Each structure stands twice: as structure tokens, then as C-alpha cells.
Amino acid sequence: MTAENSDVPLRGSVDLSQLIKKDEPAAPAPQAQGAAPAPIEVTEQSLQELAQTSAQVPVVIVFLSSASPASKELVERMRTTVASYNGAFVLATCDIDTQASVAGAFQIQSVPTVMALIAARPAPLFQGNAEDEQIRSVLDQVLEIAKQNGVTGRVGAAPEQAPGPPEPEPLPPLHQEAYEAIEREDYPAAIDAYDRALRENPKDADARAGRAQVALMERSRLADLDAVRADAADKPDDVDAQMAVADLDVMGGQVEDAFARLIDTVRVSSGPEREQLRVRLLELFDVVGGDDPRVIQARQALAAALF
DSSP states (O other), X not given: OOSSSOOOOSSSBOOOGGXXXXXXXXXXXXXXXXXXXXXXXXXXXXXXXXXXXXXXXXXXXXXXXXXXXXXHHHHHHHHXXXXXXXXXXXXXXXXXXXXXXXXXXXXXOSXXXXXXXXXXXXXXEEESOOOHHHHHHHHHHHXXXXXXXXXXXXXXXXXXXXXXXXXXXXXXXXHHHHHHHHHTTOHHHHHHHHHXXXXXXXXXXXXXXXXXXXXXXXXXXXXXXXXXXXXXXXXXXXHHHHHHHHHHHHHBTOXXXXXXXXXXXXXXXXXXXXXXXXXXXXXXXXXHXXXXXXXXXXXXXHHHHHX
């Protein structure tokens, strides 16, 4: 996604909300109005705190390489631009050379790459060394998406000025069971809890979406991106190989690419393989969200491919 045509997607990426402690939301660090403080360094240890912070203030992360002059130049311009928003963002950086596991979790393929965390949901913003006007346009979109999701705090705001998050409604028992399983990374147990919730109420849209999200995480958590893509390139007619790439594309926010790949495979498939592709597409539609324009368009294309 480039800054010129970015449409900040909040859904369709890995949900990090399980990193947020429900009873102890992290407060944004103090920051002087208009200042350009050093970015926060993202590590496996600091990621949880940043996920918590993103429930109040959107976090902008620049993924960089210490060996890349373009990365360093972009960070300096991002510091200045973010500071001009007077505390509306927290800026962080992640060096892929020293934090390979974090970069892998976000499916970073090149640097510099800029992403946002909004209520613990990653949103790809742009790749490359964008112009200042393009950066500002993308940040304006992030603020609008954050507002829609109740993330309206500011860094350094007095406690009485910063709107507190609303008290969450208690989860239904099976949803709570699934949530607790996700927290301990027991994804099969979470899927089982959602399956039981769906047997109780087949119209439970939250359970269906949750199951699809967790199933995607379970399928993809040990995948090697380069190996998966190479396998799919070597086996263009292999349904499993194409579905594996589509999973990783959705995880990384490349939703249109994932849908197009599977729909193209549907067109040249038949029998059980075609049904397998149809079911996987429906699951990915649930991950991204049924009201997302990309899903609406892909449903129409899938219907045309099937009939």
C-alpha cells in the first residue's frame, strides 16, 4: 500500500487485543506539546505496553533497518510530522535487524514500512520514503479511524481531559472461555469454544468472526513467508499452497491480493477442491468483515466464478 492510495484498513490484520490487560490500560507517556521526542523502541517486551497504549492513543510504528539511510531519514521526518499533531499519536520504531520476531509477526517484507496500532489492531499505512504531504494525509486517515473506534486520547493529557474507555460488557461464557484460551495461545481450545457457541446459536456473528480469526492465526503462526510464497509459485494448481499464501496476505493486510488469488483458483478448480476454496474464502470474509467493501466485491466475484 502506498501513501497515495492508502485506505487505512483496521480489519484484516492480526488482532493484538489479547495483549491488553482489561483492568490495567496503559496510560500514554507524558509529552510536551509540539515537542519531537525520541520514538519508543519496539521489542517483544515493549509490544504489550504499546498495544495497551493504542487503546487510548494510536501508535505509529516505523519498521526500519539500521543499515538503511532511507529508514533513518524517514524516522526524522516522521518525528517532526507526528509532533505537529500535539500528542495525537505515539511514535515508535522497530529495527528488523535486531527484532526479527516482531517484524515477522507483522509480516514486514521491506523497509521502511509504516504501520499503525489502533485499539491493538495493526493497520498497514505505507511503504517507502513517502513525501511529507502524503504522510500527513495518511495520519489524518488514522485519526479518523481511531475516532470511529473510540481511540481519542492524547499523549500528556490530564487524566480528567482524557476520555476513559467505556466499561466493557461481560462476555458470554463461551466467548470468555475463547478469550482466555487466546490469552494463553491455546488456539485449538479457542476454536472449540467458538464452535460450541455457534452450535448454541448459529447466528452468533461475533463467534463466527472470532473463530475465523483464531483459525487464521493457528494456521499461520508457524508459517515461513518466503517458503510459503515459493511453494505457491512452484505449484500454481495446488489448492493448499494457494490458500496458505492467501492466509498470510490477509494477516499482512493484503486483502485484495488474497481474495483475487483464491477466486482465480476457484475458476480453474472443480469438485471437492472448489468447495474447499469456497469455504476458506467465506472464513476470510468473516475475518475481514462482511460490511467491508473488499468483501462485498469479492463475494460478487466468487459468485460469478462458481456459477
